[in-house]
Amino acid sequence: MTPVLFIEQVLNGLQSGVMLFLMAAGLTLVFGVMGLINLAHGSLYMVGAFTAAAVAGATGSFALALMAALAAAAAAGAIVELVVIRRLYDRDHLDQVLATFALILIFSEGTRYIFGSFPLFLDIPDYLSGPVTLPGGIQYPLYRLTIIGIGLTIAAGLFWLISYTRLGIRIRAGEADREMIAALGVDISKLYTIVFALGAALAGLAGALVGAIQSVQVGMGEPVLILAFVVIVIGGIGSIKGALVGAVLVGLTDTLGGLFLPALFALFMDNSAAQTTGSALASMLIYILMAVVLVWRPQGLYGARPA
């Protein structure tokens, strides 16, 4: 194991963590503020990726595609909130899971209806493609560095929004006591729509950014959604800071586990068996991490203490 490989893997872990954060931030806000479990969050990620692919295909501009993805996912989020989610706030979690699961199916088959069953093409723009050489002779794709930059910028922006703006104050108030802020004259339903659209936009942006290096296909959101749930459970539900720390933890654990565990098993097994066992265990590692965190702090790393 060379230091170069190690640093490259740390960067990879950071990059996947930052993307997870964009997903988890929306999920944790929606759950924290509205008490809603939204399984269809992954579908908004998919909407972002498909919109970006369609717009990039039509115009050839990646920047335009990203903006379109943001807008389309926010719009889809707002519409879904107004039409479906709004009716679910007073229901129990089982009803919410059922309804938002139905949304996944509707989004998936709707996307297939529009775009067909074959994956779409979305590529990195020329000015971001190829590797750059970092200090120490590390070759790293420029696009992934850009993703890390965008993700951290957005994280900073979200902190500012939550901590220093009127909207942020209302969001925090909504988390603490929903009835009270409604009684104080804040239009709570408008606030809900805004929060939901904001979460959706972040998911859509993540979908578009990741779509350029992965495959844009129906059902791409669900695996990420599961990880995002792990992240918010680790970080503490409702906490943006928790989502960021949890996401980076999950990203690093996943990447470095896949690197170290097979190497560890190779010390006392033959290579093939070590690979199989190591990979199998590495894929469990984030869930083990989640279990450990839950035993230690049941409310998550930054979750509010249970009343």
Add this chain to the structure above:
Amino acid sequence: MRLTSLIAGACMAALGGGALAEEGKVKVGMITTLSGGGAGLGIDVRDGFVLAAKMAGNDDLEIVIEDDQRKPDIAVKLADKMIQSEKVDVLTGIIFSNLAMAVIPAATAQGKFYLSPNAGPSALAGKGCHPNYFNVAWQNDNLHEAAGAYANDAGFANSFILAPNYPAGQDALTGYKRIYEGELAGEMFTQLGQTDYAAEIAQIRASGADSVFFFLPGGMGISFLKQYADSGVNLPVVGPAFSFDQGILQAVGEAAMGVKNTSQWNKDLDNPANKVFVDAFQAEYGRLPSLYASQGYDTANLLLSAMAKADISDAEAFRAALKEADFASTRGDFAFASNNHPIQDIYVREVIKEGDVYTNKIIGVALEDHSDAYVADCKM
């Protein structure tokens, strides 16, 4: 829609007590993946199969099509329904090996014929072979073995190999290693459905390999190739056709250009049956056929050839007629080995661009008249 009316017709026939097969009629139950990830494969198999049936214009062939959603439990339920209430004679269509393992042994044990247009798990080629099970595509290891043969010809001496951690992925690495003679710089199992390969690519870069072999079907391959092309690791890559199939090449784009891959079929194979197929498929569906479509088409033609020779009510004669494989395959020469799996040539293809469309062209033969490694284990 024709499909639904077929299914409705079938239901009515079942209700009306039409359970007894009419003389010469053959009812086929197609269980394939038409929704969710992997739907592109099932759709191509279905379209190829239906195209062949339509071109033959044989009224004795009735097709019932259902979607397994890539879920083994649903596939098993559909198979039970087709066997018990639809009274099908022949089953076909399954794409994925785990679903095939759930359905095929039970179906053949009930005396039904199963013609596989795609999945060829090793368990069903060796000890678990069955006289009523015919594979018209390949045994799972075949294309990987061909990739190993190509690696030898190309002089690769230190390959890094990777595949997802599931039975077909393990078959893939086994298949490659069976033929490949060089050293291994690394061997890696990824997660099934994994979308980010940055960690694997970093290890490839650090391993000192001179070549990369990978088996990552569908979306996994798209992700890997795009990220690999962007990583600045410029080692030659070889893989089976599944990641370079017509359906997904457009999504990979420039990153796939020039990559060598192995396949038993390509649209430029020079034989009359293939020319007819490629033209008819494009005319019917307005897109280029994939290898999956060719497999569906060949499966239907195999069935039609057997129907012309024997009546399905005489299972013995029908089985013998299938085994003759007396049909014009889009692959040219085609025969069944003693375990009812194909003996065929496997080619090396290169990804090229024709106008705006990414596609493959054949650049050589990797393995000639190739059977599989499990024939000897099959006692039937």
